[in-house]
Amino acid sequence: MQVVRSLDELNSVLEVVWAAAVRIGFVPTMGALHEGHLSLTRLCGPCDYRVVSIFVNPTQFAPNEDLSRYPRTLDEDLAMLSRENIDLVYVPSVEDMYGSGVQISIQPGEMGKVFEGAIRPEHFAGVLTVVGKLFHRVKPDVAVFGEKDFQQLCLIRKMVKELDWPVQILGGKTIRESDGLAMSSRNRFLKQSERASALALSRALRRGQEAAIRGVKSTEELRGEMMQAVREFPAATVDYLTAIEPESYAEPLEFSATSRLIGAIRVGSVRLIDNMPICE
Numbered sequence: 021m022q023v024v025r026s027l028d029e030l031n032s033v034l035e036v037v038w039a040a041a042v043r044i045g046f047v048p049t050m051g052a053l054h055e056g057h058l059s060l061t062r063l064c065g066p067c068d069y070r071v072v073s074i075f076v077n078p079t080q081f082a083p084n085e086d087l088s089r090y091p092r093t094l095d096e097d098l099a100m101l102s103r104e105n106i107d108l109v110y111v112p113s114v115e116d117m118y119g120s121g122v123q124i125s126i127q128p129g130e131m132g133k134v135f136e137g138a139i140r141p142e143h144f145a146g147v148l149t150v151v152g153k154l155f156h157r158v159k160p161d162v163a164v165f166g167e168k169d170f171q172q173l174c175l176i177r178k179m180v181k182e183l184d185w186p187v188q189i190l191g192g193k194t195i196r197e198s199d200g201l202a203m204s205s206r207n208r209f210l211k212q213s214e215r216a217s218a219l220a221l222s223r224a225l226r227r228g229q230e231a232a233i234r235g236v237k238s239t240e241e242l243r244g245e246m247m248q249a250v251r252e253f254p255a256a257t258v259d260y261l262t263a264i265e266p267e268s269y270a271e272p273l274e275f276s277a278t279s280r281l282i283g284a285i286r287v288g289s290v291r292l293i294d295n296m297p298i299c300e
């Protein structure tokens with residue numbers, strides 16, 4: 021496994037790979053890796069050459085967010101990746117990524133203004149722009165993103181479709197702790213006393229799935245059931261909790277088999293997001 025830190029080094033390694041015309045699989049991450057990230061690298065299986073990037077992208081954090089305290093665990097990350105079937109890890113610096121400027125960005129449009137985009141207005145422009153830059157630098161055939169960040173996955177699919185980029189996007193299932201909490205680099209910030217309350221979100225989404233199986237049809241009724249489940253955890257507060265259609269990210273009056281249950285809660289200083297299909 022090779023590790024490169026600059027665009028020049030990346031180019032000199034990849035030139036040979038591009039010339040060989042092999043299939044390149046790519047997993048962009050912000051590091052602080054866990055099983056969820058590793059599961060994405062395993063979805064690159066059918067590719068001949070596998071690239072992972074580790075870059076905590078400052079442009080997707082608002083000034084009041086947690087950029088400075090975002091976990092950085094590069095040595096552990098590289099040790100974990102060295103046990104997987106990874107060929108190249110790209111760890112650019114902020115200077116390497118943005119040295120030529122940050123005036124031009126990719127705007128996510130309407131789908132990027134709701135839910136996560138309403139709460140974090142610059143977030144998705146930052147994500148799409150850095151993913152675009154990484155795609156141009158790595159030139160992958162396949163790129164893998166987690167369903168954990170479902171709105172991000174939908175926007176990346178939309179971006180490559182609307183901008184005609186020749187990269188196939190794969191979505192990886194959310195990997196969870198044994199009690200159902202979706203793995204996240206930010207879970208380490210949960211205090212011991214807050215850890216139990218973090219379960220409010222996955223429990224609420226499961227309650228939504230159960231309500232759908234029982235025959236509930238209206239999104240409003242479904243939302244009520246999910247909110248009730250969160251109230252069983254007094255330390256958790258809800259940012260949003262509902263069902264949406266993945267194509268538009270609109271909330272249907274009555275949900276369908278293709279709808280997705282999505283939610284975000286806060287527990288202490290930690291913000292958690294999660295989602296599940298209406299029926300598994």
Ligand code: AMP
Nearest residue numbers: 049050051056165166168169194195203
């Ligand atoms: P991050 O490092 O948080 O930017 O995440 C990098 C990639 O890993 C994104 O595509 C995430 O959606 C994905 N990811 C994060 N957590 C999980 C998880 N628990 N299961 C599967 N994929 C995940």
